[in-house]
Amino acid sequence: xxxxxxxxxxxxxxxxxxxxxxxxxxxxxAVGDDCALLQPGPGEQWAVSTDTLLEGIHFLPTVDxxxxxxxxxxxxxSDLAACGATPRCCFLALALPRVDEGWLQSFSGGFLAMxxxxxxxxxxxxTTRSPQGVVITVTVMxxxxxxxxxxxxxxxxxxxxxxxxxxxxxxxxxxxxxxxxSADAAGARSAIxxxxxxxxxxxxxxxxxxxxxxxxxxSDGLLGDLGHILERSRVGARILWSRVPRSxxxxxxxxxxxxxxxxxxGDDYELLFTAPAQGRAAVEAAAGAAGVxxxxxxxxxxxxxLVLLDxxxxxxxxxxxxxDHFRP
Amino acid sequence: xxxxxxxxxxxxxxxxxxxxxxxxxxxxxAVGDDCALLQPGPGEQWAVSTDTLLEGIHFLPTVDxxxxxxxxxxxxxSDLAACGATPRCCFLALALPRVDEGWLQSFSGGFLAMxxxxxxxxxxxxTTRSPQGVVITVTVMxxxxxxxxxxxxxxxxxxxxxxxxxxxxxxxxxxxxxxxxSADAAGARSAIxxxxxxxxxxxxxxxxxxxxxxxxxxSDGLLGDLGHILERSRVGARILWSRVPRSxxxxxxxxxxxxxxxxxxGDDYELLFTAPAQGRAAVEAAAGAAGVxxxxxxxxxxxxxLVLLDxxxxxxxxxxxxxDHFRP
Numbered sequence: 001x002x003x004x005x006x007x008x009x010x011x012x013x014x015x016x017x018x019x020x021x022x023x024x025x026x027x028x029x030a031v032g033d034d035c036a037l038l039q040p041g042p043g044e045q046w047a048v049s050t051d052t053l054l055e056g057i058h059f060l061p062t063v064d065x066x067x068x069x070x071x072x073x074x075x076x077x078s079d080l081a082a083c084g085a086t087p088r089c090c091f092l093a094l095a096l097p098r099v100d101e102g103w104l105q106s107f108s109g110g111f112l113a114m115x116x117x118x119x120x121x122x123x124x125x126x127t128t129r130s131p132q133g134v135v136i137t138v139t140v141m142x143x144x145x146x147x148x149x150x151x152x153x154x155x156x157x158x159x160x161x162x163x164x165x166x167x168x169x170x171x172x173x174x175x176x177x178x179x180x181x182s183a184d185a186a187g188a189r190s191a192i193x194x195x196x197x198x199x200x201x202x203x204x205x206x207x208x209x210x211x212x213x214x215x216x217x218x219s220d221g222l223l224g225d226l227g228h229i230l231e232r233s234r235v236g237a238r239i240l241w242s243r244v245p246r247s248x249x250x251x252x253x254x255x256x257x258x259x260x261x262x263x264x265x266g267d268d269y270e271l272l273f274t275a276p277a278q279g280r281a282a283v284e285a286a287a288g289a290a291g292v293x294x295x296x297x298x299x300x301x302x303x304x305x306l307v308l309l310d311x312x313x314x315x316x317x318x319x320x321x322x323x324d325h326f327r328p
Numbered sequence: 329x330x331x332x333x334x335x336x337x338x339x340x341x342x343x344x345x346x347x348x349x350x351x352x353x354x355x356x357x358a359v360g361d362d363c364a365l366l367q368p369g370p371g372e373q374w375a376v377s378t379d380t381l382l383e384g385i386h387f388l389p390t391v392d393x394x395x396x397x398x399x400x401x402x403x404x405x406s407d408l409a410a411c412g413a414t415p416r417c418c419f420l421a422l423a424l425p426r427v428d429e430g431w432l433q434s435f436s437g438g439f440l441a442m443x444x445x446x447x448x449x450x451x452x453x454x455t456t457r458s459p460q461g462v463v464i465t466v467t468v469m470x471x472x473x474x475x476x477x478x479x480x481x482x483x484x485x486x487x488x489x490x491x492x493x494x495x496x497x498x499x500x501x502x503x504x505x506x507x508x509x510s511a512d513a514a515g516a517r518s519a520i521x522x523x524x525x526x527x528x529x530x531x532x533x534x535x536x537x538x539x540x541x542x543x544x545x546x547s548d549g550l551l552g553d554l555g556h557i558l559e560r561s562r563v564g565a566r567i568l569w570s571r572v573p574r575s576x577x578x579x580x581x582x583x584x585x586x587x588x589x590x591x592x593x594g595d596d597y598e599l600l601f602t603a604p605a606q607g608r609a610a611v612e613a614a615a616g617a618a619g620v621x622x623x624x625x626x627x628x629x630x631x632x633x634l635v636l637l638d639x640x641x642x643x644x645x646x647x648x649x650x651x652d653h654f655r656p
Contacts, residue, residue, distance in 0.1 A: 028373055028474075035375035035411040035470070037477055040368065045356055047363035050419045050452060050467060056459040083363040091378045093421075093465045124378060126465075131384040137421045137454075137465035139378060142363070146356075149365055 020121055026088055026143075027121050036123035038089065044143040046088075049079035055133030060177060065103045067196040068136070069110030074198045075219065076140040077118055078269040081205035082217040084150040085142030087120040093137040095130035118202055150205065154214035155233035155274040157302040162212075162283060164201050164270040164292050166247045167222055168258060169194040171265020181257070187249030198269040204294075207286035208273060215273035221264035225272055227306060233274075239298035242311045263308075274300055348449055354416055354471075355449050364451035366417065372471040374416075377407035383461030388505060393431045395524040396464070397438030402526045403547065404468040405446055406597040409533035410545040412478040413470030415448040421465040423458035446530055478533065478601065482542035483561035485630040487602040490540075490611060490622050492529050494575045495550055496586060497522040499593020509585070515577030526597040532622075535614035536601060543601035549592035551634060553600055558634060561602075567626035570639045591636075602628055 020027045028037040040046055053072050055061055073090060080087050092111065115122055120140065173195030175181035176188055183191060201217070208215065214233055216225045222244065230237055244262050251258065275283050280296070287294040301307075308316045348355045356365040368374055381400050383389055401418060408415050420439065443450055448468065501523030503509035504516055511519060529545070536543065542561055544553045550572065558565055572590050579586065603611050608624070615622040629635075636644045 035377040035407055035413060035477070037411075037472070038374040038376060039372070039474060040374075042370075044367075046366040046368075046374065048366060048419065048452060048467075048469075049363040050421050050465075051454050052421045052423055052456050052463070052465065054423055054456060054458055054463070057457055079363055083365075085363060091376065091467055093378050093380045095380055095382055095463065124376060126379050128380050128382060129385055130382055130463075132460040135380070135382070135423065135458075135463050135465075137378070137380065137463075139376075139419055139467040141376075144365070146367065149363070 027123055036089070036091070038123070038141065040143050043146050045146050045149065047080055047083045047085035047142045047144055047149060048139065049076055050137060050139040051076050051079065052135065052137040054135050061133065063196065065106035066110035069107040069112075070114045070197050072136045072138050073111050073114040073120070073140070074200050075269060076138045077114070077120065077200035077202055078198070078217040078219065080140055080142040081200050081202045082150065082215050082271060083142070083144060084148065084205045084209040084212075084215070085144045086206060087118040087140060087142045087202060089121040089123040089141050090115060091139040092122060092125035093128075094125065095128045095135040097130050097133065118200075144209070148209050150208060150212050150215035150273065152214055152216050152229050152232040154212075155229050155235050155300045156213055156276070157235055157300050158277060159213050159274040159300040160277050160280065160283075160296050161226070161237060161239065161272070161274055161298040161300060162294050162296050163218065163222065163245060163272045164204055164287070164294050165268070166245045166250070167218065167268050167270060168250050168262030168265050169247050170198065170267035170269075171261035172250055172253070172257070174265075174267065175261070183249065190247065190249060195267060198267065200269055201271045201290070201292060203290040204271055204287060204292045207290045208271070208283075211279060211282045211286050212273040212275045215271055218268040218270045218272050219266060221266045222268075222272065223263050223306060223308075229272070229274065230306060233300070236301040236304035236306065237298055238301055238307045238309060240309050241316060243295060243297045245293075245295040245297070355451055364417070364419070366451070366469070368471050371474050373474050373477065375408055375411045375413035375470045375472055375477060376467065377404055378465060378467040379404050379407065380463065380465040382463050389461065391524065393434035394438035397435040397440075398442045398525050400464045400466050401439050401442040401448070401468070402528045403597060404466045405442070405448065405528035405530055406526070406545040406547065408468055408470040409528050409530045410478065410543050410599060411470070411472060412476065412533045412537040412540075412543070413472045414534060415446040415468060415470045415530060417449040417451040417469050418443060419467040420450060420453035421456075422453065423456045423463040425458050425461065446528075472537070476537050478536060478540050478543035480542055480544050480557050480560040482540075483557050483563055483602040483628045484541055484604070485563055485628050486605060487541050487628040488605050488608065488611075488624050489554070489565060489567065489600070489602055489626040489628060490624050491546065491550065491573060491598055491600045492532055492615070492620050492622050493596070493598040494573045494578070495546065495596050495598060496578050496590030496593050497575050498526065498595035498597075499589035500578055500581070500585070502593075502595065503589070511577065515580075518575065518577060523595060526595065528597055529599045529618070529620060531618040532599055532615060532620045535618045536599070536611075539607060539610045539614050540601040540603045543599055546596040546598045546600050547594055549594045550596075550600065551591050551636070555634060557600070557602065561628070564629040564632035564634065565626055566629055566635045566637060568637050569644060571623060571625045573621075573623040573625070
């Protein structure tokens, strides 16, 4: 039963090569040549983003490969969502210690299911042997009408600050996976689902075009990612801690855990966005159309940095930083 | 002197963030937001390719980081060259065990010099900590007039087979770096230069639009990469070993080394292309315009696979395979 191991090219052909769906004139050529060939429609811009997941840093070696495939694309689609772009295609660079057909079957299944759910054609990539762990780099491309992308630089003083969904569950899930936290069975299931199968808010991002003034996805933690908006928009912000949306399960955890996970936990992949105060009905309508709950958590100020307020309106002395790969 | 280590965002700002050059309307937004925003001119297609370099597989830990930066982009530009595309922008995903400012200064210097030499704007990317070695994934984007890309699928029976430059020196250089081969000082310098500072044949690829019928870059070895053309074009080929271009230094090595390095060595980043026999003058003119030597090494046949002929016209029994990351 010692079949010859699959080679690099068979691996691509077997697990990652499919015909371009009919009607996709924007993908003139996908997998199989030196480059993919793409053409946007008139008046469109390509939005492009790239993200790497490394074994031991972004995922544990024990993760279900189907979940890993799902997440590798989901975290990239989340960047398109934050720009209000419609996903179109992606490129997958995969470095593997060995060829494990069962692993590849699961991984490609999870990846391609997420791709199909968002009309995102796998248009190219690279496979290579990795001396150590698995390394996955995905580049995604989407389109926006020219000039309509949601940017980090668009927040203005007086704008409301909104966030979709709940924050902190993914960080709780990571603590659970590491054996550093506890939860009841339902809470654990839901927290780990948030960690391992994040849902990019693509529909919300599209619905917010022309409605939101600025946007980012929460990948490094609320405070850090809001910091990017403040820096690019040259403004400050006030956030009400009591309004930061958390799941019922997380609200039963000690305060210190709630603060840490919801404010600096990361891996949430919710959208954090700003919109003029007179546009609240439009924001609610966009969220309703996308089937996503959004919560108003504060406001943009002209200056003063990022201030977190407690229920009594007093400033909280916690100033956690965003997750930074190069800082402990 | 224990300065606080550079964080992820400072690292990007300091080593990799520069303004988009004036006049580059195709790059509406580069580094700094969730996505880059790109718009091609009318009638253009984007050509996109991605390649990963891993420490221990594609480069030795002792490599000069400036050369590594050069090569990480060069091998990707080589894919654009093989499509006849004009480089426009690139995305860099960099995973590093630690922040070493000297290393980053050299690496980004080598990378950005190669980018500048080809008008290729660094438009985005990702930095992350790697638990083990350095991992570099680059995605490059270029443009071609619609329908004019050079493809692997365009070779036709009777076409000449051409290759640019010399083959095999990079593999010789790798053997030298590993202490598995010898060379005189001049030969060693030149072979290692070919390994560590490959020059993508971008100008030749552009000049071959409308002239070549099919093309690929030689990254995995002549025979393996020609095999990709044969497979995609559904044709065969005859190659004359005596015509396969080799440097004077390599021609002084034993036959077995010449065969192995020139036919299956890889890392050459020359262009392998086909063109109708009546277009020989046009090929020579294109090569002359690009300042690159090209050599006619064989012809495309209707069927019969890939046949290698010795000086007497007899088939050679060597049938080396392309470099394959998952096969020993």
